[in-house]
Amino acid sequence: MSETVDRERAIDRELTMSRAMVEAIATEMRDDEEVFYMGEDVADYGGIFDSTQGLREEFGYDRVMDVPISETAYLGAAVGAAQEGMRPIAELMFVDFFGVAMDQIYNQMAKNTYMSGGNVSVPMVLTAAVGGTYNDAAQHSQTLYGTFAHVPGMKVVVPSTAYEAKGLMHNAIRDDDPVVYMFHKRLMGIGWLPAPDGPKTPVPEEAYTIPFGSADVKREGADATIVTLGLHVHRALDAAESLSEAGIDAEVIDLRSLVPLDTDTIVESIEKTGALVVVDEDYRSYGVTGEIVASVADEALGALDAVERVAIPDVPIPYSRPLENEVVPDADDIEAAVTRTQ
Amino acid sequence: MAESDRVAVTLAEWPDDVDSDEGVVVNWFVREGGRADAGDSLCEVQIEKVSLDVYAPAAGRLTEVVVGEDGEFADGDTLAWMVPDGG
Amino acid sequence: MVTARHYEERLQEEYLEGKQPAFDISAGPIPGELHLAAGQEAAGAGVCQHLRDDDTVTAPHRPHHVAIAKGVDLKRMTAEIFGRETGLGKGKGGHMHLFDPEVNFACSGIIAEGCPPAAGAALAAKKRNTDSVAVAYLGEGAIDQGAFLESLNFAAVRDLPVVFVIEDNDWAISMPKERVTDVEVGSDRADGFDMPGRRVDADDAVAVYDAAREAVGRARDRNGPTLLELQVHRRMGHFMGDPETYRPDEDQEAAAARDSIERLAEDLRAAGVDDARLSDLRADAEARVEEAIEWANEQPKPAPAAAHEDMWVNPGTGVTDSEPDFDLAGGDD
Numbered sequence: 001m002s003e004t005v006d007r008e009r010a011i012d013r014e015l016t017m018s019r020a021m022v023e024a025i026a027t028e029m030r031d032d033e034e035v036f037y038m039g040e041d042v043a044d045y046g047g048i049f050d051s052t053q054g055l056r057e058e059f060g061y062d063r064v065m066d067v068p069i070s071e072t073a074y075l076g077a078a079v080g081a082a083q084e085g086m087r088p089i090a091e092l093m094f095v096d097f098f099g100v101a102m103d104q105i106y107n108q109m110a111k112n113t114y115m116s117g118g119n120v121s122v123p124m125v126l127t128a129a130v131g132g133t134y135n136d137a138a139q140h141s142q143t144l145y146g147t148f149a150h151v152p153g154m155k156v157v158v159p160s161t162a163y164e165a166k167g168l169m170h171n172a173i174r175d176d177d178p179v180v181y182m183f184h185k186r187l188m189g190i191g192w193l194p195a196p197d198g199p200k201t202p203v204p205e206e207a208y209t210i211p212f213g214s215a216d217v218k219r220e221g222a223d224a225t226i227v228t229l230g231l232h233v234h235r236a237l238d239a240a241e242s243l244s245e246a247g248i249d250a251e252v253i254d255l256r257s258l259v260p261l262d263t264d265t266i267v268e269s270i271e272k273t274g275a276l277v278v279v280d281e282d283y284r285s286y287g288v289t290g291e292i293v294a295s296v297a298d299e300a301l302g303a304l305d306a307v308e309r310v311a312i313p314d315v316p317i318p319y320s321r322p323l324e325n326e327v328v329p330d331a332d333d334i335e336a337a338v339t340r341t342q
Numbered sequence: 343m344a345e346s347d348r349v350a351v352t353l354a355e356w357p358d359d360v361d362s363d364e365g366v367v368v369n370w371f372v373r374e375g376g377r378a379d380a381g382d383s384l385c386e387v388q389i390e391k392v393s394l395d396v397y398a399p400a401a402g403r404l405t406e407v408v409v410g411e412d413g414e415f416a417d418g419d420t421l422a423w424m425v426p427d428g429g
Numbered sequence: 430m431v432t433a434r435h436y437e438e439r440l441q442e443e444y445l446e447g448k449q450p451a452f453d454i455s456a457g458p459i460p461g462e463l464h465l466a467a468g469q470e471a472a473g474a475g476v477c478q479h480l481r482d483d484d485t486v487t488a489p490h491r492p493h494h495v496a497i498a499k500g501v502d503l504k505r506m507t508a509e510i511f512g513r514e515t516g517l518g519k520g521k522g523g524h525m526h527l528f529d530p531e532v533n534f535a536c537s538g539i540i541a542e543g544c545p546p547a548a549g550a551a552l553a554a555k556k557r558n559t560d561s562v563a564v565a566y567l568g569e570g571a572i573d574q575g576a577f578l579e580s581l582n583f584a585a586v587r588d589l590p591v592v593f594v595i596e597d598n599d600w601a602i603s604m605p606k607e608r609v610t611d612v613e614v615g616s617d618r619a620d621g622f623d624m625p626g627r628r629v630d631a632d633d634a635v636a637v638y639d640a641a642r643e644a645v646g647r648a649r650d651r652n653g654p655t656l657l658e659l660q661v662h663r664r665m666g667h668f669m670g671d672p673e674t675y676r677p678d679e680d681q682e683a684a685a686a687r688d689s690i691e692r693l694a695e696d697l698r699a700a701g702v703d704d705a706r707l708s709d710l711r712a713d714a715e716a717r718v719e720e721a722i723e724w725a726n727e728q729p730k731p732a733p734a735a736a737h738e739d740m741w742v743n744p745g746t747g748v749t750d751s752e753p754d755f756d757l758a759g760g761d762d
Contacts, residue, residue, distance in 0.1 A: 011756065012376030016369050016386075036556070062556070068586060073579035076545020077552055080563070083535070084485065084553035103539050103576070108546060112535070116528035117519030118739035120535070153740065155747070163755075171747040179747075191368045191388035194412075200369060208753040211746040260745040 015203040016189025018050035020162035024169035025052070025089065027207050029059055032087065035173060038065040038074055039091030039127075048093055049129045049185050049193075071101035075126070079108045082124040087173060095128035095182060096142050109178045110153025123176040125169075126154070131184040131231055131281060133328055134193055138316035141324075143230065145280065146287030148180050149258035155179040155212050156258040160187065160233040163201045164256060167210030174209065184230045198234040213260030217269070221251035224338045225269040227292050228279035229255040232329065236279055239334035250277075250338055258288070263295045267303075270296055274305035275341035279334055284311040306341035310334055349399050351384055351422040353415075357392050365389035367413050367421060372404050378424070385421065402426035430470035430634065430690050432714040433494035436503075437465040437665070439718055440493070440510065444669045452670050458511055458726070463524055464491040468664035471689040472596045473498035475637025475659075476564060479645040485533040485550035485563040487543030490525045491596075492536035495566055501529040507721040513728035520731045521739065541567055541574035544593065548580045551591035551648070562648040563591040569658075570601025572615045581622040581656065590648035592641075595658040596631070602667040603675035616658035624654045631659035632689040635696055662687055 015023065029035045036059075037052055043066040046053035056064040067074040071092065078090035092098055098105060105126065112120050132141030148156050155177055159165035165183065172179035187199040218233060219240050226236045233254045240250040251269050255262070270276055276296055278289040289309035296304060310329045318324055353365070369386040372378050378398040385396050398404075406423040409415045440463065447457025454461065466473070469491070477498035480486065488495040496506055502517065509516025510524045517527055525538035533550070537543055547565035554561040571577050572595060584591050595615045599606050612618060619626025625647070629640045637659055644655035662684035666673045673681065694707055744750065 012372055012378070013382075014371050014373065016371075019371075068579075068582055070579035070583055072576045073545045073548065073583040076542070076576065076580070077549030077583060080485070080487075080546030080549020080551075081553040081556075082549075083530075083546065084533075084550050086553045086556065088549075100575075103542060104545055107539055108537065108542060111526075112528065113742060114739050115518050115522035115526040116530075116535075117517070117521050118742060119518065120528045120530055121742040155741075155745070167753065171749060175747040176743050177741045177747075189369055189386075191366075191386070191393055192391075194368075204753075204755050208755070209747065209749040210752065211750045213745050214752065 011202050013203060013205065014200050015162045016195070017159065017162045017165045017183065017199045018053065018188040018190065020166040020203045021051060021169050021183060022053055022055065023203070024166045024207070025173070026055060026058060028170065028173045029055070029063060034085065035087040035089065036063040036065065037089045037091070038067050038078060040067060040069060040093045042066060042091060047091070049183070050188050050190055051091060051127060051129070051183065071097055072104055075101045076104035076108065078124050079104060079112070079122055082122045082178070083112065083120055087123050089125040089127060089173065092126065092128040094140050095130045095144050096139050098128070098144065098147070106151045106153070110151060113177065114153060121176045122178045125172045125179050125181055127181045127183065129185050130182045131186055132317055132324060133186055133231070135319055135321055135324055137319040141317040143182065143184075143281045145182070145229065145258055145282045146291070148182070149288065149291070153178070154259065156182065157212060157256060158182045158184070158229045158258065159256065160230055160254050161199050161201045162203050164210055164216075166203055167208050168256070170207050171209040171212060182230070186231055196234045198237065210256070212257045213262050214257060215262040215265040216254045216256055217251060217265065218254045219250070219252040221249040221273070223249045223273055224275040224277060224341050225251045225253060225266065225273045226277045226279060226334065226338065227253045227255065227266055229258070229288070230281060232279045232281055235329070235331045236334055238331040239338065242331065242335050243338055246339070248338060248342055261291075261295065263299060266292065266296055267300045270300055271303045274303055275338070276304060276306065277308040277310060277334065277337045277341060279329055280311040281328060282312060283314050284309060285314050287311065308337040308341055310337045348405065348423045348425050349402070350420040351396060351399065351404075351424055352418065352420055353387060353394065353396050356417045357389060357394065360390045360392055362390050364414050364416055367409050367411055367415065368393070370407060370411055374404060374407050376404050378402070378404060387415070396421060398424060400424060400426040430474045430693065431711050432717060433470045433473060433497045434467055434690055435715045435718045436493055436497060437467040439722055441465060441665065441669060443722065448670075454670065459524070460512065461523060463669040464667065465665050465669065466491045466494040468684060468689070469596055469598060469631075469661040470494050471631045471634035471637050471693070472566070472594065472659045472661050475631070475634050476592070476594055476641040476645070478638060479641050480562070480564065482532045483559070483561045485547060485561070486566070487547045487563075488534070488536035488566045489540065489543060489568060489571065490536070490538045491568070492525070492527060496527060496529070496534055496536070499534045500532045501527065501534050502531070503717065503721040504724045507725035508728045511725045511728070512730065513725060514731040514735070515728045519735065519739065541571040541576035543567070544577050544580035545583070548584050548589055548591050551584065551589035552587065554590055555651075560649050560651070561590070562645055564594055564645070565591065566594045566596060568601065569595055569597035569599070569606055569615055570604065570609065572618060573610055581618070581624065584654040585623045588653045590651060591654045592644045592648055593654065593656045595656070596661050597658055598661045598663040600663055600667065600676065614658065616656050619656035624656060626656040626658070628658040629660070631661045632687045632692055634689055634693045
């Protein structure tokens with residue numbers, strides 16, 4: 001095929017976020033025998049949230065391993081295998097399940113490189129399904145961005161589109177450091193959990209890597225800066241549409257990466273707009289919204305005219321629809337926050 | 343290009359283990375005007391709990407989407423039209 | 430074994446230096462906690478004799494005898510315990526977090542935490558079709574921890590070449606075994622997990638050696654995991670500074686009377702080894718320990734700025750630091 005047709009192919013083909021993520025994993029698994037996937041229901045089921053669809057069919061039960069409901073054992077085993085030089089991808093079916101295995105995550109996976117003075121590396125990826133908005137209640141709806149970003153030693157990435165899902169996954173697998181890859185359930189493009197418009201994007205056929213620590217300006221604007229991640233990138237873009245009709249021009253920055261964190265892009269935007277609105281699907285206190293505001297205040301206090309934090313309040317996420325809708329920020333909440341800054 | 347050159351895009355085989363005779367198009371992977379190779383996945387449909395891909399019958403251009411995302415369809419319905427290369 | 434015993438005794442001296450008259454845990458050449466394994470030497474030596482450099486060992490917070498038996502670099506290990514820049518972890522890990530990738534040894538400070546990574550190393554060996562094995566050490570207080578129990582099941586269901594070695598010294602800090610665990614013989618738990626289990630009186634180094642040969646051999650032949658329990662005794666407190674007021678005198682005296690090194694010496698004499706040879710071995714071991722301690726004491730302390738280094742082995746950005754250049758019209762734009 002000619003090059004022109006190839007480029008057109010790159011533009012023409014759109015994928016859901018789950019397919020893009022799987023495509024990256026499959027490519028890496030074909031290229032390197034040492035890459036393997038382990039998790040609950042990842043073999044025949046293809047992952048509860050479609051994270052491994054089709055992989056078992058291609059690679060078999062040894063490389064796409066169903067594991068017992070023993071997060072401590074299998075996440076710790078991933079650490080051990082990674083320290084031997086393999087490249088495991090281990091999945092937390094719901095990020096909320098981290099509790100039963102956090103020791104292996106934050107005391108082993110995250111710390112062994114440092115405690116060994118850099119002599120040991122842990123080249124694994126920890127994937128986790130995150131997020132609510134479908135009434136799965138307090139123990140199955142969290143994102144826990146703040147929790148994972150807070151403890152040092154793990155890179156943390158949050159794709160918001162199919163294009164980014166693939167590029168970040170290639171980087172995560174190839175990186176010799178441990179990477180926590182948090183994929184939002186509602187962005188995956190699952191039939192029974194419909195995605196908004198937005199995460200399904202053109203995805204190039206070839207492999208490519210997106211750097212960590214690099215935020216992406218998804219929409220340029222001059223009046224206010226909305227900093228957000230994951231599902232709320234799309235809610236922020238919706239809010240920005242509505243705001244533009246009211247004459248307010250909002251810039252939307254997709255963090256993409258919590259560790260490392262790209263503050264330069266945010267500061268550059270604040271120096272233009274002066275109004276900072278941080279939107280987070282995690283709890284308000286001691287988390288992402290506070291961190292972004294503090295980071296900007298640290299570097300560019302003089303440029304800050306207004307600050308708004310839009311996040312889940314400090315309550316467990318409730319079950320009933322009106323209650324969950326109340327606590328999880330929506331486009332209207334974002335719009336109202338931006339308006340308050342003007 | 344003559345109308346008769348277009349090829350219908352349909353679901354190859356209705357699944358056995360479902361009662362319903364209607365399904366929903368969940369995701370399109372190629373837009374109107376976009377190209378695809380024979381065998382490429384063009385869209386994903388869902389019939390009850392079963393998810394299936396619908397494949398391009400030939401290499402060519404997807405000229406018209408008949409059933410859009412969230413649209414319903416029955417067995418045999420044309421979901422889209424393609425014009426094969428060289429036609 | 431004598432290396433390990435002398436090492437622990439000397440470390441005790443070094444540790445207590447600077448902490449008198451009132452015990453200040455962070456003073457002196459070895460700050461922080463120190464958990465010494467005098468009395469447990471046979472468990473380290475008896476098992477590790479069957480291991481190669483490419484076999485993986487994980488150990489808990491009382492690791493020195495295992496590290497020595499595994500062939501960890503003694504000088505760099507000592508420098509690490511002394512918090513020096515040329516230590517195994519550049520002073521960042523300390524005595525509970527010793528990593529020597531040359532001999533695949535690692536220890537850690539959370540109870541039973543080394544069990545899953547050992548299973549993981551065994552998993553890697555199995556996937557790669559080598560005959561390497563893994564060994565996870567743990568104390569008898571750890572057999573009630575979820576990480577251990579989960580690892581037993583994981584190893585059994587996946588048929589992993591790993592040996593779990595329980596060092597039963599009777600005391601989980603101040604809690605005697607019978608107060609916290611309902612089984613008398615920890616290795617009996619193996620039955621519930623579909624793997625072989627065996628208990629040995631570890632004050633008999635030769636018996637440990639025999640049992641370990643069987644267990645390691647089983648793993649190396651790819652016949653699955655084993656749970657070994659070795660009775661040992663703790664000659665010193667749980668950590669340095671532990672007054673052991675909870676421990677009855679008779680228990681401490683009985684422990685002191687069971688000395689695996691003396692027993693092995695008896696066995697060797699009975700096999701015809703003469704005292705001169707035994708003395709030479711002890712002298713060599715002591716000299717090696719002294720050399721390591723002297724070397725460690727000469728090593729520089731790390732510069733404060735080094736605290737910010739070694740977070741990652743790759744750059745923070747991963748394997749690339751630039752965005753790919755695609756024209757994606759039709760997407761979000």
